[in-house]
Amino acid sequence: MELISGKEIQELTFREIREEVQSLKDKGIEACLAVIIVGNDPASRVYVNNKKKACETVGIKSLEYALPEETTTEELLDLIEKLNSDEAVNGILCQLPVPKHINKLAVIESISPEKDVDCFHPVNVGKLSLGRAQLVPCTPAGVIRMLDVAGVEIEGKRAVVIGRSDIVGKPMGIMLMERNATVTVCHSKTKDLSSITKQADILVATVGKQKLVTADMVKEGAVVIDVGINRNGEGKLCGDVDFENVAPHCSKITPVPGGVGPMTITMLMKNTVTATKIQNNIK
Ligand code: NAP
Numbered sequence: 001m002e003l004i005s006g007k008e009i010q011e012l013t014f015r016e017i018r019e020e021v022q023s024l025k026d027k028g029i030e031a032c033l034a035v036i037i038v039g040n041d042p043a044s045r046v047y048v049n050n051k052k053k054a055c056e057t058v059g060i061k062s063l064e065y066a067l068p069e070e071t072t073t074e075e076l077l078d079l080i081e082k083l084n085s086d087e088a089v090n091g092i093l094c095q096l097p098v099p100k101h102i103n104k105l106a107v108i109e110s111i112s113p114e115k116d117v118d119c120f121h122p123v124n125v126g127k128l129s130l131g132r133a134q135l136v137p138c139t140p141a142g143v144i145r146m147l148d149v150a151g152v153e154i155e156g157k158r159a160v161v162i163g164r165s166d167i168v169g170k171p172m173g174i175m176l177m178e179r180n181a182t183v184t185v186c187h188s189k190t191k192d193l194s195s196i197t198k199q200a201d202i203l204v205a206t207v208g209k210q211k212l213v214t215a216d217m218v219k220e221g222a223v224v225i226d227v228g229i230n231r232n233g234e235g236k237l238c239g240d241v242d243f244e245n246v247a248p249h250c251s252k253i254t255p256v257p258g259g260v261g262p263m264t265i266t267m268l269m270k271n272t273v274t275a276t277k278i279q280n281n282i283k
Contacts, residue, residue, distance in 0.1 A: 001247050001248060001249075001250050001251065001252070001253060002150070002251065002252045002253075003252075003253065003254070003255055004146050004149075004150045004225075004252050004253065004254045004259065005255075005258060005259075006142075006146065006254060006255075006258055006259045006260055006261060006262040006263050007258050007262055009145065009146055009149045009150075009262075009263065009266075010262040010263060010265075010266045012149065013145065013149075013263075013266045013270065014054075014057055014058050014266065014269070017058045017266075017269050017270055017273055018057075018058045018059055020273050021058055021059040021060055021273060022059060024273070024276060024277070024280075024282070025059070027280075027282070029276060029280050029282075030061050030088075031059075031060045031061065031090055031091075031272055031273055031276040032060065032061040032062070032063065032088055032089050032090050032091070032272075032276075033051075033055055033060055033061070033062050033063070033089075033090065033091040033092075033093070033117065033268075033272045034062075034063045034064075034065065034083050034089045034091065034092045034093075035048055035051055035052065035062060035063070035064050035065070035093055035095065036064075036065045036067065036076070036079065036080070036092070036093070036094040036095065037064070037065070037066050037067070037094075037095045038067045038068075038069070038071050038076065038094070038095075038098050038099060038102065039067075039068070039069040039071075039098070039099045040069060041097070044095045044096075044097070047095060048064065048095050050265060051093075051265060051268065052064060054265045054266070054268070054269055055269070055272075058269050060269060060272055060273070063089070065079060067079070069099055071099075071102070072101075072102075073101075073102050073103045073106055073107070076094070076098075076102060076107055077106065077107070077110050080092060080094070080107065080110045080111055081110065083115070084110075084111070084112040084115065087279075089115065090115060090272060090275045090276040090279055091115055091116075091117035091271065091272040091275050091276075092111050092112070092115045092116070092117070093111075093117055093118045093268070094107050094108075094111070108120045108121060108122075109121060109122065113135075114275060114278060114279060115275055115279075116135060117135060117138075117268055117271040117272050117275055118137070118138065118268070118271075119133075119135045119136055119137040119138065119171075119271065120137075120166075120167070125166075125171070128171055128174055128175070129174055131178055134274060134278060135271045135274060135275060136171075136175070136267065136271065137167060137168075137171040137175075138263075138264045138265070138267040138268045138271065139167065139168045139172075139206075139227060139260065139263070139264045139267075140168060140171045140172040140175050141175070141267040141270070141271075142260055142263025142264050142266060142267045143172060143175075143204060143225050143227065143260060143263070144175055144176075144179065145263060145266070145267065146225065146254065146259075146260070146263055147202070147223070147225070150223075150252055152202065152223050152252065154176060154179040154180065154181050154202065155179060155180040155181070156180060156181070156182075157181045157182070157201040157202055158181070158182050158184075158199050158200055158201045158202070159173075159176040159181035159182065159183045159184075159200060159201065159202040159203075159204070160183075160184045160185075160186060160196055160197050160199065160200035160202070160203050160204070161173045161176070161183065161184070161185045161186065161204045161206065162186045162187075162190075162193070162197065162203075162204070162205045162206065162207055162212070162213070162240070163185075163186075163187065163204075163205065163206035163207045163208075163227070164185050164186075164187045165206065168206040168227055169185060169187070169206050170185070172185075172204055172206065172227075173185040176202070176204075181202065184196055184199075184200075193217070194216060194217040197213065197217040197218065198217060198218070198219050199219065200218075200219060200222055201219070201222060201223065202222070202223045202225070203218060203219075203222050203223070203224045203225070204225045204227060205224070205225070205226050205227060205228055205239070205240035205241055206227035206228060206240070207228055207240045208228050208229070208230060208240065209228065209230065209240055210228070210230040210232055210238050210239070210240065211238075211240075211241075211242040212228070212240045212241075213226075213240055213241040213242060213246060214242050214245065214246065215242065215245040215246050215248075215249055218246050218249050218250065219249075220249055221249075221250070221251045222249070222250055222251065223250065223251055223252045223253070224241055224246060224250045224252070224253045224254070225253075225254050225259075225260065226239035226240055226241040226243070226253070226254050226255075226256050226259055226260065227239070227240070227260045228240030228241070228256065229256065229261065237256060237257045238256055239254075239255075239256030239259070241253070241256075243255065243256070
């Protein structure tokens with residue numbers, strides 16, 4: 001069994017991104033990401049700080065807009081409109097969740113698709129399903145990157161994704177299909193889940209339930225990717241996979257923490273560079 005380390009693949013990918021950012025700087029272009037945070041959610045604050053830190057690491061300029069809890073949808077949309085038309089800003093993201101009184105869909109749809117580095121805008125989701133994506137959803141793109149760096153062949157393989165959320169499960173299924181895997185996407189209404197997961201050469205769990213994937217659900221020699229982030233009874237971070245018992249049956253597996261987690265932010269940096277290149281007509 002081999003561990004696929006998100007931290008190592010992050011370092012490798014950051015090195016490549018840093019070079020791309022530098023070569024843009026050599027052309028007089030400074031990649032810039034604007035991050036909006038509304039309210040005082042502590043988890044959101046941690047995520048935003050991590051994104052700013054990642055920008056620093058790869059040399060991307062970051063701008064933070066911290067807005068008070070009582071900000072209205074209109075005020076937020078005004079700010080996004082300003083950032084949409086600011087040529088010095090290449091990527092825009094609004095940290096979710098936003099406070100309940102804000103119209104989340106309106107916010108997502110107001111970000112210019114060209115600057116939508118989270119890839120949540122319906123135009124970018126549509127392009128992904130048409131096989132014409134330029135910006136890609138960060139977590140599933142991170143999983144694909146991990147599979148590639150770990151030397152896992154995707155083409156022709158049976159892939160099973162557990163979970164069908166708009167930000168992870170669905171795009172994960174599309175991206176694996178795009179890479180010529182034969183894909184099944186499972187969810188809470190799936191009957192006899194283990195009979196399906198047992199067929200998987202590549203199994204991706206993105207549910208949010210600890211120990212959902214047990215050893216009897218995994219084919220011998222499978223590659224298992226654990227996207228889940230949960231806290232166990234002792235308050236420790238864990239994924240959706242019963243790691244201790246599943247790992248001995250896998251050819252490769254990702255740990256939690258230190259697996260998919262670091263890759264999401266990595267692909268956000270990659271998307272920011274891609275957006276900068278597109279906006280400057282650089283191939
Ligand atoms: P979500 O929106 O809550 O979706 C969970 C999915 O799991 C749903 O499609 C649900 O089915 C399905 N599900 C629930 N119980 C199930 C069961 N018993 N059997 C099979 N499927 C079941 O969650 P998400 O946003 O995709 O996130 C999933 C997990 O990944 C969470 O732990 C989250 O924290 C983590 N996550 C990690 C990263 C990262 O960077 N590593 C990024 C994003 C999310 P229905 O559709 O039928 O309800």
